[in-house]
Structures are given as structure tokens and as C-alpha cells.
Amino acid sequence: MDLIAVVQILDSTLRLATPLLFAALAGLISERAGVFDIGLEGKMLAAAFFSAAFAFTTGNVWLGLCAGIIASMFLSLIHGVASITFRGNQLISGVAINFLAAGLTVVIAQNWFRQGGRTPTLTGDARFPRLDLPGAEAVRDVPVLGPFYSVILSGHSILVYVGLLCVPLTWYVLFRTRFGLRLRAVGENPAAVDTAGISVVGLRYGAVMICGVLCGLAGAYLATGLSAGFVKDMTAGRGFIALAAMIFAKWRPWHALGAVLLFGLLEAIANRYQNIDLGFMVLPAQFMQALPYILTVVILAGFVGRAIPPRAGGEPYVKER
Amino acid sequence: MTLHARLLGAAAFTALSAGVAAADPALVYDLGGKFDKSFNEAAFMGAERWAAETGGSYRDIEMQSEAQREQALRRLAEAGQNPIVTTGFAFSSVLNEVAPDYPDTKFAIIDGFVEQPNVLSILFSEHEGSYLVGMLAGMASESGTVGFVGGMDIPLIRRFGCGYAQGVLAANPDATIVANMTGTTPSAWNDPVRGGEITQAQISQGADVVYAAAGGTGVGVLQTAADAGILSIGVDSNQNYLHPGQVLTSMLKRVDNAVFDAFEAGADLDSGVLIMDLAAGGVDWALDEHNEALITDEMREAVEAAADAIRSGELVVHSYTDDDSCPVLSF
Numbered sequence: 001m002d003l004i005a006v007v008q009i010l011d012s013t014l015r016l017a018t019p020l021l022f023a024a025l026a027g028l029i030s031e032r033a034g035v036f037d038i039g040l041e042g043k044m045l046a047a048a049f050f051s052a053a054f055a056f057t058t059g060n061v062w063l064g065l066c067a068g069i070i071a072s073m074f075l076s077l078i079h080g081v082a083s084i085t086f087r088g089n090q091l092i093s094g095v096a097i098n099f100l101a102a103g104l105t106v107v108i109a110q111n112w113f114r115q116g117g118r119t120p121t122l123t124g125d126a127r128f129p130r131l132d133l134p135g136a137e138a139v140r141d142v143p144v145l146g147p148f149y150s151v152i153l154s155g156h157s158i159l160v161y162v163g164l165l166c167v168p169l170t171w172y173v174l175f176r177t178r179f180g181l182r183l184r185a186v187g188e189n190p191a192a193v194d195t196a197g198i199s200v201v202g203l204r205y206g207a208v209m210i211c212g213v214l215c216g217l218a219g220a221y222l223a224t225g226l227s228a229g230f231v232k233d234m235t236a237g238r239g240f241i242a243l244a245a246m247i248f249a250k251w252r253p254w255h256a257l258g259a260v261l262l263f264g265l266l267e268a269i270a271n272r273y274q275n276i277d278l279g280f281m282v283l284p285a286q287f288m289q290a291l292p293y294i295l296t297v298v299i300l301a302g303f304v305g306r307a308i309p310p311r312a313g314g315e316p317y318v319k320e321r
Numbered sequence: 322m323t324l325h326a327r328l329l330g331a332a333a334f335t336a337l338s339a340g341v342a343a344a345d346p347a348l349v350y351d352l353g354g355k356f357d358k359s360f361n362e363a364a365f366m367g368a369e370r371w372a373a374e375t376g377g378s379y380r381d382i383e384m385q386s387e388a389q390r391e392q393a394l395r396r397l398a399e400a401g402q403n404p405i406v407t408t409g410f411a412f413s414s415v416l417n418e419v420a421p422d423y424p425d426t427k428f429a430i431i432d433g434f435v436e437q438p439n440v441l442s443i444l445f446s447e448h449e450g451s452y453l454v455g456m457l458a459g460m461a462s463e464s465g466t467v468g469f470v471g472g473m474d475i476p477l478i479r480r481f482g483c484g485y486a487q488g489v490l491a492a493n494p495d496a497t498i499v500a501n502m503t504g505t506t507p508s509a510w511n512d513p514v515r516g517g518e519i520t521q522a523q524i525s526q527g528a529d530v531v532y533a534a535a536g537g538t539g540v541g542v543l544q545t546a547a548d549a550g551i552l553s554i555g556v557d558s559n560q561n562y563l564h565p566g567q568v569l570t571s572m573l574k575r576v577d578n579a580v581f582d583a584f585e586a587g588a589d590l591d592s593g594v595l596i597m598d599l600a601a602g603g604v605d606w607a608l609d610e611h612n613e614a615l616i617t618d619e620m621r622e623a624v625e626a627a628a629d630a631i632r633s634g635e636l637v638v639h640s641y642t643d644d645d646s647c648p649v650l651s652f
Contacts, residue, residue: 008525116356227513236512272522
């Protein structure tokens with residue numbers, strides 16, 4: 001494996017990790033506020049469809065992005081109403097959202113475009129262009145740093161950089177602002193927050209809506225950044241991998257970045273090498289493709305230490321009567 | 322219990338009433354979906370052509386999950402549809418169980434092999450068609466490296482890859498072939514994002530022609546190839562029009578002809594095995610106004626010569642499924 005191959009794999013890693021990153025941060029914020037969300041997959045899927053559909057009809061990718069975010073926030077709102085206001089089971093609501101999105105996107109796509117549950121191929125301004133960072137050409141030939149900056153970091157669509165910026169932003173909001181403190185408190189001990197005179201319901205809705213925005217970005221990136229259009233079930237389980245990454249990271253933003261980069265790296269390696277020759281044995285491609293899931297099981301089995309979710313997670317808050 | 326009895330009664334009634342009516346044919350699509358711009362869509366086109374030419378009507382159903390297969394087949398059989406054509410190897414085991422229960426109904430399975438007295442197994446010689454497009458790829462490639470992106474890793478897709486590799490090497494013995502499968506689950510037929518990433522990886526390894534045999538995933542492969550300015554090869558249906566001037570050719574698998582013929586035969590459909598090879602017009606390569614600028618006369622002559630040799634039996638393309646191995650490509 002030479003340096004060029006390594007650089008290209010890392011380049012691919014960053015692209016593949018971005019949708020996972022958005023979704024992992026989305027889940028993180030929601031669960032930190034005590035609302036479990038396994039509907040990440042469904043929200044991404046809905047956002048992918050609506051962003052592609054609106055980008056195609058208007059010819060403007062930014063309008064598409066807005067439509068995707070709105071669609072995802074709408075599903076978040078349903079999740080919020082079901083699990084916060086009506087105190088329903090959060091897992092069931094999440095599963096329902098996944099099914100709803102998987103079915104609705106195909107039905108609406110068929111009705112609008114008549115291409116069998118997909119959107120037409122996006123071209124030109126209906127897609128996110130590759131963005132070259134300033135000075136990328138100039139430093140290309142500098143050893144080590146050159147390829148790192150000009151190939152790995154530069155040349156992605158703008159949402160990749162937005163995703164990377166979301167990590168410090170999420171960290172700052174959660175751990176350095178009053179809103180973040182209250183958000184975390186509401187996930188650990190909502191009664192205490194309530195006693196202090198702060199609305200538990202309001203905070204949880206806030207968190208769920210932020211989760212919607214981030215899932216919207218993830219879906220829009222899949223449909224208008226990575227590929228050119230929507231096809232059915234195009235999220236292909238990425239929402240669940242993101243959940244695994246979030247648990248792996250023990251609900252911490254920087255660790256989530258590390259986790260999704262690891263999963264992205266594994267996928268990039270599996271894409272690049274069909275079989276990996278370790279010298280004494282050959283790892284089949286199937287093993288590489290299964291590795292993220294195997295890792296998750298190993299990690300969740302407590303290998304890397306216990307992953308303890310926010311204490312009030314999954315429980316609707318009921319005021320003392 | 323009463324509910325069960327009533328359901329059975331209703332089913333029997335439907336079967337009886339439908340049996341009296343004319344027996345319309347039916348078509349069952351596999352998980353890739355009716356409009357996958359590829360395999361299933363070709364089947365749909367064949368059925369539509371039959372309906373347009375004969376004025377007949379047919380029923381079709383699209384699978385959403387593995388669990389629906391048996392239910393769908395039984396429902397169609399009990400509704401008196403005849404013949405029932407299924408697309409995709411995944412129907413083999415289910416059809417093997419269902420077919421004996423409806424001895425008066427004729428079934429056909431495309432890409433699968435079922436040994437029952439009322440089932441026609443239609444098998445295509447994908448390795449022969451892939452060999453031809455492989456030759457084109459070998460001649461069109463300037464870097465000497467070509468790519469292959471398969472869908473779900475099954476022997477059938479390996480047959481595509483193996484035939485392709487043989488064709489590439491026939492045109493350019495020094496060529497390198499980079500082959501990847503998208504996945505090992507049915508979701509590998511519908512993951513354009515992953516298809517695109519695999520294509521990127523192949524491009525970075527020097528590939529300048531990429532052949533996608535991956536259903537809906539292939540859309541992402543062709544898109545990425547077009548974005549990167551390299552050539553791609555479509556599969557099953559003619560996909561040249563998707564990116565005019567950037568799709569070198571398409572490996573045609575005339576699933577439409579197979580469906581058309583089966584519908585045409587109606588209740589008199591033969592059983593046994595039907596091999597749709599190059600000589601029978603089952604597979605071919607696509608040349609139309611979208612790619613004629615890419616195919617030189619020299620390339621066309623070479624491929625036509627090879628096609629004639631295959632038809633006459635002079636040239637034998639090794640099929641992966643004969644001995645589950647490929648002499649020129651390791652997966």
C-alpha cells in the first residue's frame with residue numbers, strides 16, 4: 001500500500017463519514033435531552049428524497065437542502081408529539097418513522113416523477129459542487145502536508161465542511177452554554193430541571209428539532225452531494241450505523257467524530273480492496289463489510305468500557321401529581 | 322378458526338371465479354424494483370410490448386421483502402393467472418415449493434433453475450455478452466486498467482465479471498481488471514452512494530472504463546464515471562442514453578424477449594430449461610446514436626468477429642457457474 005492509496009482511502013473516508021457524522025450528532029443531541037431516536041434512518045431518507053425532488057424541480061440545490069431539512073424536521077415533530085407530548089414509547093415512534101419514510105418517499109416519488117420511486121438524475125446547479133479550499137493547488141507538491149490538504153481536505157462538497165464544523169459547535173453548545181447545560185440536565189434528571197422552573201417539554205422539543213435539522217443535512221448530502229438523485233432506500237442502514245457510532249462515542253461529540261471516521265475508514269477500505277492479504281491469511285471482502293457491525297457488537301458488549309446512556313433517556317417526563 | 326375457514330373459502334372462491342375468466346399472464350419483479358432502469362425494467366418492457374401487440378392484459382407485482390415471495394406466487398396462482406413469470410434467482414427455492422401445488426399453472430423463472438414439470442427455467446449466457454463488452458472495454462481503455470462493479474455477491478454476478486475479464490484480456494492481454502462487489506445482502510442492488518465510492522476507488526487505481534452489473538447501484542456507478550470523465554458500461558437494459566457520449570456500451574440481456582415469448586406462449590408454455598445465449602439472441606451489446614462516436618470501426622469489427630465465433634461455437638467463453646471458479650479473475 002503506497003502513500004497515494006492511503007491518501008485516496010482517507011479522502012473517501014471523509015466523504016463516507018459525513019452522513020454518519022450528521023446523523024450521529026443528531027442522535028446525540030436528541031438522546032442527551034432524554035429522547036431516544038431510532039428514526040434517524042427514516043429522517044435521512046425523507047430528507048434525501050425531498051432535497052433531490054426540490055433540487056430537481058427548482059434547479060437550485062440550496063432550495064433542495066431547505067426542503068430536505070423541513071421534511072426531516074416535520075418527521076422530528078411527529079416524533080416529538082408522539083413521545084414528548086403524548087408520552088408514547090420513543091422506540092416505537094422511531095420505528096414508525098422509519099417505515100413511514102421508507103414507504104412515503106417511494107409513493108410520492110412515483111406520483112411526482114413516474115420513474116418508479118426515484119427522482120430524475122440531477123445535473124448542474126441541482127447538485128452540490130466540489131469545493132476547492134484556498135491554496136489547495138499551491139501546496140499540492142509539499143510533501144506529506146500537501147496531499148493531506150489538497151486531496152483529503154479539499155475538493156469535497158460544502159456540506160462536508162459544515163459537518164466538520166458541527167462537531168466543535170455541538171461540543172460548545174452542549175458543554176459551554178446555558179442551553180446545553182439544561183439540555184443535558186433534562187436527559188439526566190428532568191424533575192430537577194422542572195423544579196428550577198424550566199420547561200422540560202420545551203427543551204426536549206428544541207433538541208428533537210435540532211436533531212431534525214442535522215438529519216436533514218445528512219439526507220441532503222446523500223442525495224445531492226454524494227450521488228445525483230434519490231433512489232429508494234438509499235440510506236442503506238446508515239442511520240443505524242450512526243446510532244452505533246453515537247453509542248460507541250458514549251454520547252460525546254468529539255468521540256463521535258472519531259467513531260464515524262473509523263466506520264468511514266472501514267467502508268473505504270472494503271470498497272478499495274476486495275480481499276486483504278495479511279501475509280499469513282486472506283481476509284475476504286465479506287469480513288470487511290461486516291466489520292463495522294462486528295465492531296459495534298464487540299464495543300456494546302462492554303469491551304471498551306461501559307456505554308451509559310443519559311439516565312432519563314427513553315422515559316417520557318411526567319410531572320408529579 | 323372460523324376466520325381461517327372463511328379465508329380459505331374466500332380464496333377458493335376467488336380461484337374458481339378467476340379460473341372461469343380468461344387466464345391472464347402475470348409478472349413478478351424482484352427486490353430491485355420494477356423501474357431499476359435495468360433487469361426488472363427490461364422484464365416490464367417485454368410485458369408492455371406484449372400487451373401493446375396483442376391487446377391482452379397482465380398483472381404484475383413488485384416484491385418489497387423476502388417474505389412476500391411465496392405469498393405473491395400463491396395469490397397469483399390462486400387468482401388463475403397463467404403463466405406466471407418470475408424474475409431473479411431468489412425465486413428458485415420458493416418456486417420449487419409452490420409449483421407442485423398448482424400443477425395446472427405454468428411458471429417461468431428467469432435467472433433461476435427449478436426442476437418441476439410445470440416450470441420453465443430461462444437462463445441467459447451473461448458471460449458471452451459480458452465477454453463482448455469486455456473486449457470493447459479493453460480496446461477503449463487507454464490506461465490498460467478497467468473496472469467491474471458487481472451488485473450482490475452471487476455466482477450469477479460473478480459470471481458477468483468473469484466473462485468481462487476474459488473479453489478484456491482477449492482485447493488487451495496486459496490489461497489489469499479491478500473487480501469489486503457492492504455487498505452481500507439484497508440492499509447491494511440499491512446503494513448508488515456505495516456504487517459511486519467503489520467507482521471512485523477504482524478510478525484512483527487507474528481504471529478508465531467501468532462495467533456495472535449492479536441493478537440500481539449501477540446508476541451511481543455510471544454517474545460517478547460520467548462526473549470523472551471516464552467511460553462506463555451499462556447492463557441488462559440499454560443504458561447508453563443515461564449519459565450520452567460517456568457510456569461506452571451496454572450489455573443487453575434480452576429479458577424483455579424472454580417475458581414476451583413466455584406471455585405469447587400463454588398456458589402452453591413449455592417446461593424445462595431454455596438457454597438464451599448469444600446465438601439465440603438472449604444477450605448482445607448496444608450500439609445506438611448515444612455511443613456510436615465512441616465505437617470505432619476497428620472495435621466494431623473485432624467484436625462482431627468474436628460474436629460470430631461464439632455463435633458458431635468456435636470460441637467458448639468460460640462460465641463461472643460451470644465450476645465456480647474463474648481462471649482470469651479472482652473475486
